[in-house]
Amino acid sequence: MKTNGHLQVGLILTLNSVLLWCAAVPQYTVDIVLPCDYALLDSNVGGLGFTRQKVTLVLQNVTVMGEEPPEALPDYHPPENLDMTVFLATVDLAALSFAERLLHVECGDEGEAVECEISPIYSQLFIAHIRLPELSVAVMAKAALPIEAPDELANDKVVVPMSVELLVSSSPPSQKGSLSDEVTLNCDVWSGMEVSVDWHLQKDGTGHRLNLEDSRITIHKENKEASCLTIRQLSVHDEGTYICVVSSGKNRLQQILQLQIREPPQVTVAVSTIPKTTVTCRMERYYPLDVEVSWLLNGSPLTHVSPYTSSHRRNQDGTFSISSFLEVPVPQPGASPDTYTCTVSHVSLTDPIMIEGHVLPEKTDLSYTTTLLVAFCTIVILSILFLWKQSMKRQEKKTI
Template sequence: MIQELLFFCGLLGLGAGSTKDPTAAPPFQTVDIVLDCSYVGEDPRGLQGAFGDLFSKDPATLVLRDISVRDDGSLGEVTDYKVLQENADSSPRIVFEASAPLVSIPHAESLLHADCNREEVNCEISPYDFQQHGKGPCPASWFMGTLRLSSGISIALVLRGPHCSSGPEDKPDAILHPKLRIPVSKKGTVLTTVEFLSSSRSTSLRTHLGGLVTLDCHFALVPSSLLSSLEWRRQHRGSGRRLFRYQAGSTGPTVEPKVRVDLPQLLGNGDASLNLQGVSVADEGTYICLVSTPQHQIQHIIQLQVAEPPKVRVIPAQVSFERDVTTTLTCDIAGYYPLDVSVSWTQKTAEDEAEITLSSTRFSSHRQSQDGTYSITSYLSISSAAVQAPATYSCHVSHVALEEPISVSAYLKAPEKTGSEGLVGGFIATVIFVVVLFIVLRRKRTVKPKSEQLLRASE
């Protein structure tokens, strides 16, 4: 199977160099999408355990036949999938061939290119009947296929298998699958059709407070089937609550505040998405989209997480160096959710090549505000005996709502001139004054004798 996928990816690469009009819409092409799966069914031994029936898990393959996908020029010459003969030593693989002539498979491009894009696909197939499949020699030939991509896309398919026979006299030439005990094709595959499907773009969402978030849920039915009901539920910490319910034939949907489902879109194209306005911490939880027909039911589970980034400030932003004084810097981290937050302090002086992490910090207890967000304060004490100014002290905060940590700094200014430096300056000024005074007095003494000699000569 791995070699087939690598060969298939190579085929996709061969067609990538074709030249096409970049403005034209990509044409559609029908392809077979092949997925490695597991078939999960009841243990044929019928053993009862402490927690109910035991289940067996067998290797399986799901082949979605003739699925229409957009061809952006990378498909190339893709051939149809052919069922391979199993090795005698390998476990028998159950091959399900599923056609979808009346419904469109969502996210077909993502499924087709998953292996080439190194995206993991989890596929499980299990027996299914909304009305409890029958026991005995003729089990119900309905199956549920669940596809989950590592990107978050989830798809659920209700597959209608061949009609089982109640005894060999009904179809004496029918070949029954050794495990499923239902008719198989001449190639030994189980032929099915997609009767009902539902999908979601993401199984997990993260949003900020006060915003608008859309929980994606779509479905498609064959024309012979009708929507019976749509229900959205929320579960959190052991409690559940219904947010929206539409029942076919009712006067109108039952809706909780803050939520909205576009009813025309629901009935027109199967868009069952839930819009949640003004998100709060209380809206966090597990959301279930439950779509039902008179015969079947599919649900999608979406985890909604609230993540609000913190606001950070350092007080004071600038401080002067003073001898024999201990200064405390305060880092205030407020308005974040969820609770987990990481805070650290660093120091950097002119002599440091890199920031130095400090450990002598203190923290307040967590505080929770009315909107559910948290706050905490971190303190850093700076002793003049152990620091060298100028220096920069930074508070670093990491949180799940931040793509990268927030850093806010305080600046420690160099010390002012001390009293000893003033005395030196005063002494120099005094010396200059004395020298100048000495020169002036000396000149006066030189001028006075000359004036006395002139006075005597005149006499």
């Protein structure tokens, strides 16, 4: 690796808005060395498959934004006795916003696993894909000289001088959103040539160019080096694979971005007594389809009653609903109420949703006892009235 510290007046571009900041931005250049797989299509491997061989990809002269390390990093020089082919790709482009992450990966920082794959397109053109957590990079490079047998290149163990002509990155390459959210997919381009950017959606086995007549969808072309796709008021139908296609003349490079919809279920529990005592747990408007439900009785797993469930119902907005039912016994008179807990797990939830329903004990039949008590009280009251009237008559006779 090499460094060449210098200052340059630059522009900082944010993904959601353009922020111009005129300032001295520190930059330096390095060589980044990455272990890579050389992938070739091979019709003899399980039908249509790929053979892979270990190679080294060197991104030479990469401009990094930030302060130069206190110790100068050495230039990369291929070893005299090569144990694998080296693709030496010169990067004569503007500063790469993600270059420092690649540099840390090469230096062995923990927690950053990198995947790298390079494939030939024809005798001089190659495409490399570099993937890190939350970052995807595609590189188009041209070999300095035509290569007659690209399929034998990895076995030759040679140095292949190249120049990077086009580079596209996305961060993150996969996003999740809930219904009615807003999401922005980014496709950043580095190139010394004029390029055009188109967006496509791949879904259910078919693909199409995005319909820009949809008022929820906006494509921001901040400049020739960035394209942002914003979707407002997300719906289930927006889920799919979005492809950012960058074209320069006859050459094309693309980034694949995944958008997943995650909508948590709305859970309610109700207890009904007619015709039988039933506890119902309703899970409504969730996406995707799979949902798991289990029951607790007074805090312990339910064993003596088996629930039954309805079929999935597809709502108009593409979400799903389902219900789980329990026919339960009623506690004896004087006992404590039974608490049934519906526990719902779904991919959109960090922790399960737990909703309780209470089944009250039977009421004692007091009709006969009440009748006897009323009759007794009536007799007592009538007796008191009779005795009072008799007493009043005797008093009247004494007065006369």
